[in-house]
Amino acid sequence: MSGSIVSNAFAKKSRNCGRFLVLLSSCAIVLPLHAFAQNAEETDAGTTLKPIILQGDGSPVGPDSTIVARSSRTSSKTDTPILDSAAAVSVVTQKEMDERGVKTFDEALSYTPGVSTDIYGSDNRYDHYLIRGFYSTGQSTFKDGLQVRSDNFTGSRMEPYGLQRLEVLKGANSTLFGMSQPGGVVNAISKRPQDYKFGEVYTTFGEDHIETGTDFGGPIDPDGVWSYRLTAKWQDAKQGIEYSDDDRVYIAPALTFSPSADTDFTLLMSYNKRNGSTSHGTPYSLRGQIDSETYLGEPDFDNMDTIERNIGYEFRHDFGNGLEFRQNARYTDLDLTYEGVFAPYATGIDDWTSIVGNRNSLAIYGHSQRFDVDNQLQYDASFGQFDSKTLLGVSYQKTKLAERRYDGSDPTKPPIGIDPFDPAYSGRDPVIDAFYRDFDDHGSQAAKSVYLQEELTLDDRWIATLGARYDHVKTNSRSLFTQYSPSYISLSDDTSVDEQFTKRAGLTYKATNELSLYASYQESFLPVGASRSSYVSEPKAQEGTQYEIGAKYQPEGMDAMFTVALFDLTQTNVPQYDASYAQYQVGKINVRGIELEGKMALTDRLNLTAGYSYWDAEIEDDILSENIGTRPALVPKHMASLWADYTIPGNGILGDLTLGLGARFIGQTYADNATLSRPGKSNQISLPSRTVFDAAIRYKVTDSTTLAVNATNLFDKEYISQVDNYSYSAYYGDRRKVLATLKYTW
Numbered sequence: 197m198s199g200s201i202v203s204n205a206f207a208k209k210s211r212n213c214g215r216f217l218v219l220l221s222s223c224a225i226v227l228p229l230h231a232f233a234q235n236a237e238e239t240d241a242g243t244t245l246k247p248i249i250l251q252g253d254g255s256p257v258g259p260d261s262t263i264v265a266r267s268s269r270t271s272s273k274t275d276t277p278i279l280d281s282a283a284a285v286s287v288v289t290q291k292e293m294d295e296r297g298v299k300t301f302d303e304a305l306s307y308t309p310g311v312s313t314d315i316y317g318s319d320n321r322y323d324h325y326l327i328r329g330f331y332s333t334g335q336s337t338f339k340d341g342l343q344v345r346s347d348n349f350t351g352s353r354m355e356p357y358g359l360q361r362l363e364v365l366k367g368a369n370s371t372l373f374g375m376s377q378p379g380g381v382v383n384a385i386s387k388r389p390q391d392y393k394f395g396e397v398y399t400t401f402g403e404d405h406i407e408t409g410t411d412f413g414g415p416i417d418p419d420g421v422w423s424y425r426l427t428a429k430w431q432d433a434k435q436g437i438e439y440s441d442d443d444r445v446y447i448a449p450a451l452t453f454s455p456s457a458d459t460d461f462t463l464l465m466s467y468n469k470r471n472g473s474t475s476h477g478t479p480y481s482l483r484g485q486i487d488s489e490t491y492l493g494e495p496d497f498d499n500m501d502t503i504e505r506n507i508g509y510e511f512r513h514d515f516g517n518g519l520e521f522r523q524n525a526r527y528t529d530l531d532l533t534y535e536g537v538f539a540p541y542a543t544g545i546d547d548w549t550s551i552v553g554n555r556n557s558l559a560i561y562g563h564s565q566r567f568d569v570d571n572q573l574q575y576d577a578s579f580g581q582f583d584s585k586t587l588l589g590v591s592y593q594k595t596k597l598a599e600r601r602y603d604g605s606d607p608t609k610p611p612i613g614i615d616p617f618d619p620a621y622s623g624r625d626p627v628i629d630a631f632y633r634d635f636d637d638h639g640s641q642a643a644k645s646v647y648l649q650e651e652l653t654l655d656d657r658w659i660a661t662l663g664a665r666y667d668h669v670k671t672n673s674r675s676l677f678t679q680y681s682p683s684y685i686s687l688s689d690d691t692s693v694d695e696q697f698t699k700r701a702g703l704t705y706k707a708t709n710e711l712s713l714y715a716s717y718q719e720s721f722l723p724v725g726a727s728r729s730s731y732v733s734e735p736k737a738q739e740g741t742q743y744e745i746g747a748k749y750q751p752e753g754m755d756a757m758f759t760v761a762l763f764d765l766t767q768t769n770v771p772q773y774d775a776s777y778a779q780y781q782v783g784k785i786n787v788r789g790i791e792l793e794g795k796m797a798l799t800d801r802l803n804l805t806a807g808y809s810y811w812d813a814e815i816e817d818d819i820l821s822e823n824i825g826t827r828p829a830l831v832p833k834h835m836a837s838l839w840a841d842y843t844i845p846g847n848g849i850l851g852d853l854t855l856g857l858g859a860r861f862i863g864q865t866y867a868d869n870a871t872l873s874r875p876g877k878s879n880q881i882s883l884p885s886r887t888v889f890d891a892a893i894r895y896k897v898t899d900s901t902t903l904a905v906n907a908t909n910l911f912d913k914e915y916i917s918q919v920d921n922y923s924y925s926a927y928y929g930d931r932r933k934v935l936a937t938l939k940y941t942w
Contacts, residue, residue, distance in 0.1 A: 257385045258361040260289040262797040263805060264755050269341070270363040270383040272661065273372055274574060274585055276651060279750050282661050282702025282714040283369075284310065284761040286793060288362040290387075295803065295841050295856060297892055297906025297935060301325075301354045305382065306860055307837040309791045309807030310366045310761075314862075315830050317917030317927035319475035320435050320442075321500050321534075322346060323353050327379030328366055328765055329787035329813045329831045330740075335722060336376045338383040340464065340510065342526050342568040343373070347597045348637065350532045350562030352502040354384060355446045355468055357409055357429050361385045366791070367763060368720030368740035371663040371700040374591065374645050378720045378740025378767045386464050388510075389413050389423035389452040398939035405935060407431035413450075425450040436931050439495040440473040458514040464526075465507045472500040474536030477925030479548035479616060480881070480916075486616050488914055488928045492551065494537045494612070496624035497559075501533040518576035525569040532562035532599075537612065537627060539923035540605075541873075545881070547924065554611040557604035557627045568593040585651040592644055599637045606632035608681060636676040639726070643669045661702040661716075669694040673726035694723040694737050710752055715745045724771050730779045736769045738781075755797040764788045772819040775872060784817035785828055801843040805858075809835040815869070815878075822870045826878040830918060832885075834863035841892065851896035858890040867919035874921055886915040886929070900941050907934045 256269035265287035267277050278285050286308045298304045301323035302313040312326040324333050334346035337354070345351065365372075366380040373381050395412030413425030431444040447467045454460040478490050508526030515521070537555045542548070570591040577584045605612060609630045612622045647665035654660075670693050677686045702716035720740035728735045746761035770783025789811040796804040813831045815823045827833075841856030867881035868874070889911055894904040912932035919926050 257388075258289060259387075259390070260287075260291055260361060262755050263289055263292040263295070263803050264757050264795045264797050265289055265361065266750070266757070268363050268365075270338075270365045270381070272587075272649065272651065273341070273572060273589070274587055274649075274651065276585070278757065279712050279748050280653075280659050280704055280706070282659070282704045282716040283718075284366040284744065284746060284759065284763070284791060286310065286364040286366070288364075290360045292803075292805065293356060293359070293362075295854075295892060295894075296839065296858065296890065297904065297908075297937065298356050299935070301356060303908065304356050304359075304362050305364070307805055307807060307839050307858065308364055309793045309809045309835070309837070310380070310789075311364060311382075312830075312832060312835060312862065314917055314929050316475070317929045318435075318437060318440075318477065319918070319927050320440075320472060321474055322351055325382075326831065327364070327377070327382070328763065328789065329811045329828065330377050330379030330765075330767065330785075332377045332379050332382070336379065336381045338373065338381055340386050340508070340526070341383060341524050341570060342508070343376075343593065344384075344528075345564075345566060345595060347564055347595060347639070348562070348599055349534055349560045349601075350530060350564045350597060350599060352468060352504045352530055352532075353470060353472075355429065355444065355466075357411075358387055358427050358446060358448045358466060358468075359384050360387045366761070367716075367742040367744055367765060368718040369700075370667070370696070370698040370720040370740075371647060371649075371665045371718065374593075374643060374665070374667055375669065375696075375722050375737075376720055377722060378738075378742065378765055386450070386466070387411065387425060387427050387448065388450050388462055388464065389425040391415060391420050391423060394942070396939055396941040398937055400935050400937040402933065402935040404434035405431075405933075407433065407444075409446075421453065421455055423452045423454070435473060436933065437473075437476050437489050438491045439493065439498060440476060440491070441471050442473075443471040445469040458516070460512050462510045463507075464509060466505075468502075468504040468506075470500075470502050472502075473498050474500050474534065475538070475927065477539065477920065477923070477927045479539070479542075479551060480919045480924045480926040481546045481548045482616055483916070483926055488926075489931070490616060490619065492539070492555075492614055492616055492619060494555075494557075494621055494624070494627055496621070497535050497537060497557070497627045499533050499535040503531045505529045520574045520576075522572040522574070523569065526567075528564075528566040528568075530562075530564045530566075532560065532564075534558070534560040534562070537604075539925050541922055542924045545924050548616065550923070552613045552615055554605055554613045557602075557612070557630055559602040559628075559631070560599055562597065562599040564595060564597045566593070566595045581655050583653040583656075585653075587647075587649040587651075589647045589649075590645070591647075592642075594642045595640060597637070597639045599635070601635040601637065602631040603633050603635075604630035606630045606681070608632075632681060633677070633679040636678075637674070639671070639673040641669065641671045643667060657706050659704040659706070661700070661704070663700040665698050667694075667696045667698070667721070669696075669723050671723065671726040675727075688727060690726040690728065692723070692726040692728060692735070694721075696721040696723075696737055710750055712748045713745075714747070716743075718742045718744070724781075730773075730777060731771075732778050732780055735771075736781060738767060738769045738771075740765065740767045742766075756795065758794045759792070761791045762789070763791075766816075773872060774819055780819055782817050782819055784815070785813070786816050787811055787813040787831070801845070803839075803841050805837070805839040807835075807837045811835075820870045820872075820875065820878075822876065823878045826869060827866055829867055829869050829921075830865050832863035832865045834861070834885075836861040839890070846896065851898070853896075854892070854894040856890075856892035856894075859887055860890070861885065861887045867916075868921045871921055881919050883916055883919070886913060888913055888915075888929070902937075902939050902941075904937045904939070905934065906937070907932065909933065 271281040393414030409429035416422040429446040649663040698719040704714040744763040839858035866879040870878040
């Protein structure tokens with residue numbers, strides 16, 4: 197096969213990056229000068245007091261002036277306060293992300309109970325995370341209430357600098373959000389225009405890391421009818437391992453038109469370009485014998501590059517008399533170039549020599565298009581002692597996917613092996629020449645949904661929530677398989693239709709204005725693929741059911757929120773193959789657990805975040821009997837986290853000094869479950885528990901200038917996050933990273 201298609205994939209570095217860096221550097225000069233000029237004009241005109249800016253802490257989408265959020269639209273798609281919601285909700289505000297110096301989606305969620313991050317260590321292809329023990333990447337990530345999908349291999353990573361908060365709704369929630377994993381959903385809220393002028397420009401630098409960015413906006417006209425925001429970032433960095441890139445260009449303009457208090461329209465756009473690398477592992481049996489950061493990939497054939505373009509809007513109109521209409525819509529266009537080599541199948545856990553003989557290669561070139569719209573009509577009314585909040589929703593989403601995949605390595609071609617003790621790289625051409633088959637895949641999926649929810653409040657104490665949803669999902673899949681030697685071609689063309697009815701019910705009792713108790717029942721569903729000829733019975737969607745009770749405490753006179761939740765979550769109809777490659781839906785997984793969370797802005801100087809999770813996870817049914825009764829891979833029993841930061845006020849000569857310290861504990865996990873290719877005992881590879889520390893120092897040089905230093909994995913702890921069950925390659929967690937940030941705000 198000619199390698200021209202592969203060889204002509206777009207280059208690692210964009211020629212426009214340098215131009216973008218110049219642009220941001222210009223912003224760093226021009227925008228502060230504009231602010232200084234404005235201050236000079238005020239001084240010439242006499243003493244002018246700056247307005248006091250009250251950020252909307254009561255808003256269900258933020259922004260928030262502290263680490264404590266009081267409301268979340270994700271919990272019910274209404275403005276119901278978190279205290280009143282019959283669900284477990286965690287919110288990571290922009291304030292918290294700034295304090296911890298968050299640079300990745302994983303880092304943003306790393307102090308959230310009920311969420312396990314860094315689960316695949318040095319595999320940084322996607323934003324990997326578990327919610328309540330279930331892998332949630334790809335189907336459970338949302339942005340501004342609309343799903344962000346990873347289809348097959350075609351998916352991208354989110355840019356935290358473009359967000360003003362992250363909301364985690366835990367447990368099965370298809371009644372609100374449609375098809376998703378049972379563990380829960382993460383809804384990212386984009387930065388959007390504000391009704392006051394603001395701005396910042398910054399530069400971050402560290403070992404193999406430099407970035408610069410800006411975020412500014414405000415009203416355009418004197419009446420504030422039009423407002424804007426522009427968020428932008430450029431980054432040139434490594435992922436901690438040689439030859440592994442983490443380069444980014446992110447531009448997100450936003451525009452709001454608000455002619456009255458009853459109507460607003462916000463246009464949200466973004467361009468997100470990331471040049472990254474694929475997963476990097478080393479033989480598990482050689483741990484302690486070679487450096488864990490040894491690079492065993494192929495420098496000229498190691499790309500995880502994506503270009504994601506989004507345009508969407510949010511519209512709201514209040515008709516009066518309690519009736520309000522909202523509509524969210526977004527169109528996404530995504531390109532993927534995925535190229536890499538990886539270790540071949542290992543004969544046993546102690547086999548590391550297979551990688552010396554050869555390596556497998558994989559190339560995927562994907563393009564996806566997605567349109568998503570969600571319409572909501574809300575009616576609020578009061579009837580004597582009752583307050584009613586009724587929500588009717590109609591949504592539609594359509595995804596188109598095209599992927600071309602190439603597999604190696606051809607046993608008739610020269611091998612592309614590597615010696616882990618003395619790596620010598622083969623170059624790009626031998627890797628491409630080793631391809632022996634390809635898949636040309638095209639697919640589409642359309643989902644039409646209608647949902648209804650009622651929140652009924654009695655005497656301001658009892659809040660009953662009932663919801664139901666109907667989803668109709670049609671999936672098409674067409675795949676052309678070509679094998680080069682010996683020559684073989686096959687074509688499959690499949691269509692499937694899934695219909696699902698899900699429901700939820702919750703009851704909240706407000707014992708006092710500060711304390712609420714709740715109980716809930718929720719469901720989820722996720723269709724299986726369109727190709728269903730191998731199923732021995734009529735395929736069903738994977739289903740999740742959850743029972744939960746909990747309590748929330750929000751003390752008056754203190755900016756704080758404390759929550760506890762106990763849950764029982766089960767997923768059924770998990771598809772599995774038997775030895776003859778017939779598919780059965782016998783898989784059943786149960787997770788019971790408890791989650792504790794506290795967020796406290798105790799004073800304007802002291803912030804505290806604490807969390808604990810206990811997961812009792814078990815495979816209750818499986819096609820392999822040796823898995824029954826064991827723990828699912830990578831699911832810990834215990835997780836805990838604690839972060840505190842304290843500000844020492846300046847004295848007129850010296851500025852404020854903020855010190856922050858955090859710790860993240862992940863309990864022991866197992867890297868494996870038995871599979872058809874690895875029959876026998878399950879849970880053979882035990883990965884020890886780990887505690888990782890993070891720290892932050894921030895010094896206020898002037899009222900407008902700060903210098904911050906943030907460190908993750910402060911003591912450079914070496915640990916294994918995952919061992920794959922195919923090649924027995926170990927993937928290590930992220931090592932120490934220290935970054936300094938100089939920021940100017942106005």
